[in-house]
Amino acid sequence: MSREQIEHTIIRVLRIVGILFFVLMVAFPFYWMIASSLRPLEEILMNPANLGLDFRKIDLSAYYNVLFDHGFVRYILNSLYVSIITVALSVALATVGGYAVTRLRFRGQSFMSYSILIIYMFPAIVLVIPLYVIFSHMGLRDSVNVLILVYLAQTLPVALYMLRSYFKTLPLEIENAGLIDGCTRFGVIWRIIIPLSAPALASVGLYTFMIAWNEFLFAFMFLDTPDKFTLSRGVVQLAGSVHLSKQLVMAASVLVTLPILFLFLFFERYLARGMTSGAMKG
Amino acid sequence: MTINSKYHRESRLAFWMLAPTFAVVLAFVVFPVLWNLWISLKPVSLADLRGDALFQFNLSLDNFQKVFSDPDFETVLLTTLVYTIGGSLLSILLGLMAALLLNSRFLGRALLRGLFIAPYIAPVVALTFTWSFILDPQLGVFNQFAVNHGILAQPIPFLSQRWLDLGIIGVGFRIPLALFSVILFEGWRYFPFAFLFILARLQAIPDEFFHAASVDGATPFQRFFHITLPQLATVLSTLFLFRFIWTFTKFDDVFLLTRGQAGTKVLPLNVYDYAFGEFNIGASSATAMVLFGVLAIFIFIYFRWGMRIEN
Structure with a gap:
């Protein structure tokens, strides 16, 4: 592989990793703000590390x-x-x-x-x-x-x-x-x-x-x-x-x-x- | 009708069209600065605001003396500089990375561009409370997740602990943890500003530059370092100046994240603390004057140097 091709491959990998990193970094706080507002308080206190949002337990109170x-x-x-x-x-x-x-x-x-x-x-x-x-x-x-x-x-x-x-x-x-x-x-x-x-x-x-x-x-x-x-x-x-x-x-x-x-x-x-x-x- | 009277009519009309704007700016920008200078030279406490003491002619430099002789003044100034330079550089670095990632066309690029601007658009109160919650040692998802999965041995109080001892390959050192966290927030929240400017500049670089370099055998990395980066030099330095000016005088973010605790006290928070912690309006105004002085220097630099480059 030529240097040109190697660098192109590196750039392609970096681009995918980079975009994933930015999407996660930017979107997560917004997701977390919304998810936490819809979760019953006991759920936040008992299970603070649960990343998912259980749609059957959505709580609008x-x-x-x-x-x-x-x-x-x-x-x-x-x-x-x-x-x-x-x-x-x-x-x-x-x-x-x-x-x-x-x-x-x-x-x-x-x-x-x-x-x-x-x-x-x-x-x-x-x-x-x-x-x-x-x-x-x-x-x-x-x-x-x-x-x-x-x-x-x-x-x-x-x-x-x-x-x-x-x-x-x-x-x-x-x-x-x-x-x-x-x-x-x-x-x-x-x-x-x-x-x-x-x-x-x-x-x-x-x-x-x-x-x-x-x-x-x-x-x-x-x-x-x-x-x-x-x-x-x-x-x-x-x-x-x-x-x-x-x-x-x-x-x-x-x-x-x-x-x-x-x-x-x-x-x-x-x-x-x-x-x-x-x-x-x- | 002579040309001269037409000119007079036009300038009178222009005056009235601009009068409301001038009035608002005079009353709420120019006057406060002069009024602030007056207060900063007088002994004014929070209890004096209703009376006539505000207008008595008893000027002195006592407030400035108090501000400069405060034993914490140097620490606060140093913290402010670290916060300002760290936050500015980080936001520009992240902005540069994001702009490079979105510089070529692909499906969903417009969507990502919209997403990337969100931290800059959303209200600061919501973002600071959300991040405080995420980083909370007891209820925060970051610490709990990391501890549950064995990434951290114990939760880290990111926003309330002054120092964190780290050891890497036997070498121990410590970082100012809360200040570090506040700088990370600053980089996160303001990278979209740098991102948009850098992206606009990137897309203005003529394709011929890259074609010519490819023909001459330059590889992608060489093209980046020899074409892209020099083309961005101006926008990067202008961005740094702007970010420096705004971060140096930024109050909201640090106030809402830490209230200046755990080694994050920056100069703008002193303005608030003198006024509402010590009820000393005079010292508060003097601190604001110090900020204004530093700011004036940077605005001067901008006009001498930045404007020339922009034109």
């Missing part, structure tokens, strides 16, 4: 318990409210802002791009204490609407940056025709830019949703009243109060994870593109 006894219905609604409002505001303001940056002439355009990039790299831990202090002082801290504003500040610059890159690729001819025919600038945005940018808007919207839905630090620091908790905040609260009942914590984890994974699988095509154009940080 953990979900019932978490949803109705531990207030997770409320947390789901709160998380939906926070995420959807953040998405709506972020996409709307970023569309208008992205249009201004790419189509209108004004001073400080390059300054804009730099400041967006700097904000993109800004960590939450540096902002959380000063915001905690000022909102506590003003008595506004324990509020989901304040949380939405903070999330907006985290997502808006990146959303604007992504849409800016996309708007640059759109042909100007249609817009100019629209302007000549008497469309206003906002008319152009509404009738021409938005319909042409549907994929980019979808990917920006998904990212914003994901950031708001997954966010932990601000929700943890700001929210005190259980009625206002988002899901992430609720899971931490639950884990602290039912320390040994792993089944409940896993059911709560499934509730916070599955929506985002489903959205992601559904829109996978947009997401991979969005991610490499700077949509995610962390």
Whole structure:
């Protein structure tokens, strides 16, 4: 066998082993989260090393318990409210802002791009204490609407940056025709830019949703009243109060994870593109 | 209508279109940084937040002195660096491996690509609780499975034990166990970020490069080391800079996994501990300023060097 053939064989073996390794490493924790949430507590305590899931013994009581006894219905609604409002505001303001940056002439355009990039790299831990202090002082801290504003500040610059890159690729001819025919600038945005940018808007919207839905630090620091908790905040609260009942914590984890994974699988095509154009940080 | 007045109208419109974004960023990013500087120079405790003490002009460097003279400061800084460099390198290495595995076309590749991104997409609270559960010494599947099958003599408390003594061929040494586990989690959770960027770069390498090298008799491994790796140099170093910046300031993961116990206390956790453990907001802000300072250096490096390469 030539060296070329030997190396090809080695590569083929390495590829199979490698893919198995990655699949196991990535999928197992998700499988385990779901399997443990469906298993009766005695089973977890008596037989923690049982890898299989016995379908005849599936037990949904953990979900019932978490949803109705531990207030997770409320947390789901709160998380939906926070995420959807953040998405709506972020996409709307970023569309208008992205249009201004790419189509209108004004001073400080390059300054804009730099400041967006700097904000993109800004960590939450540096902002959380000063915001905690000022909102506590003003008595506004324990509020989901304040949380939405903070999330907006985290997502808006990146959303604007992504849409800016996309708007640059759109042909100007249609817009100019629209302007000549008497469309206003906002008319152009509404009738021409938005319909042409549907994929980019979808990917920006998904990212914003994901950031708001997954966010932990601000929700943890700001929210005190259980009625206002988002899901992430609720899971931490639950884990602290039912320390040994792993089944409940896993059911709560499934509730916070599955929506985002489903959205992601559904829109996978947009997401991979969005991610490499700077949509995610962390 | 003159060109000049058209320009004025356009810039006024642009101003109003960007005003909401600017307002939000000023209020929730720029202002907090300045406000943080102010607090870090004052004696502020958690009990002072309601009163007017916040606005009194009594500035000093006491908080910074406290932060730097803390006997644990050097340990925490070292831990932070080990965690940051270890986590960044591991996530990039795993990302590189995953990208190479999925670089050629085969059935199910799109599915695997979707799967590989899952750790990065899922909420951090769910992932940290799941891993804590898997690694738990009593109820965790990893330890129980390994003990039952004779792989381990006794369960290992991955997230709650500071040191683990190992002996390989008679040479004894010890590793910082909990820190090691936290770094592994970091590599696991963030490899998709590196994976996507590296995969995109890999697919942009022209096929001619490889054809030409094959014609010249280069074997697959030679092609990897002489073509693929040099082509990836830029993306790998940019990724390292980004991962370094974000891992250095990362709070959620370590806080949720260990609360900074067992030798995993990193600088961002000090921000929290000063504020809510010692009720010392001033020292907490000073720690955040230190983080901000280090971050500023790296952002500066990025703009001097990274931007040039990206363009």
